Amino acid sequence: MRLNRETLLKATQDSEEKIILVRYIDLAEQVFLDVLPKVGPFLNLREQELCQTVIRQIEGVAFRLDGGYRGAERKRGIVLPDFYGSDPVDSKLTALLIQGKFPQDISHRDFLGSILATGIDRRKVGDILLVDGGAQVIIDRDVVSFLMQNLEKVSSFKVDLSEIDLEQIVSGEEKSKDIKTTVSSLRLDSVAASGFGMSRTAMAREIKAGRVKLNWQEVDSPSREVFTGDIISIRGRGRVEVAETGGTTKKGRTHLNLKRYL
Secondary structure (H helix, E strand, O other), X not given: OOOOHHHHHHXXXXXXXXXXXXXXXXXXXXXXXXXXXXXXXXXXXXXXXXXXXXXXXXXXXXXXXXXXXXXXXXXXXXXXXXXXXXXXXXXXXXXXXEEOOOOOOOXXXXXXXXHHHOOOOHHHEEEEEEEOOEEEEEEEHHHHHHHHHHOOEEOOEEOEEEEEOHXXXXXXXXXXEEEEEEEOOOEHHHHHHHHHOOOHHHHHHHHHOOOEEEOOXXXXXXXXXXXXOOEEEEOOOEEEEEEEEEEEOOXXXXXXXXXXXX
C-alpha cells in the first residue's frame, strides 16, 4: 500500500516533529509488508498525540503507546496490524536501577545527562524516576547491555546498575519544589523567568531562540499567555508547572504557585 506522505505530514510544521512522523510512517509501511508489530522511539506528550492522530488515519494499522508503567510521561509508539485488537504486544522495554551514594540534591537532569554522555540516543530513554539511593530508568531493551557496561558515574558519583522488572517501578511523584511568587503579568517570559530563576530579559532570549516549549510545543513569542496547568520546559533545565494562579497584590501583580521539577 502506498501512503500519501505529503498529506500525512501536513499535521505539523515543526521540522523535528516531521522527522518523528516520518519514522512512524515508515513503521506503518513495514507493518503492511510483514504484518507484524513495530515499535518506535520514545515520544513526549505532544509527539504522542501527533503520531496517534496521524497513524490512525492509515487504514489497516493500529497505534498504541507504552511507557513501561501506569502514569508514564514518555512513551514509545507501537504500530501494529489492526486485527491484533487487544492482544498483547512486546514493546521491548525494561528498567534499570541506578544506585550510588548521592547527595540529596541529585536531580533528574544529572541522571539523564550522564546516560546521554555514554552516546545513547535520547529516543531510547523513557522516564527517569528518582528513588531513595538513586533512580529507576525506563529504557529500550536493546541498549541495556551497552549502558550497563559504559555508565560508570552519575555526575561525579560512582554507580551500580541492575536490571529490574517493570513491575518494580516506583511510580511516585518526581522530586519537585514549590515556588510562590508574583508576576507583573501571565506572559510566558515573566512566568518562566520566575520558575527557572532567570531574568525576564534572559528568558525572552531563550524563548526567541526556540529553546522553550509550552505544553511540549516550541514557542517563539515571549508574550504568549500561560494558564493554570500549563507546563513550561527548557531542554536541559527541566520543567515548571503552573500549579495555581491567585489574586493580585495592591500593585497589580498576580500571585502564582509554581512547581519546579528537579
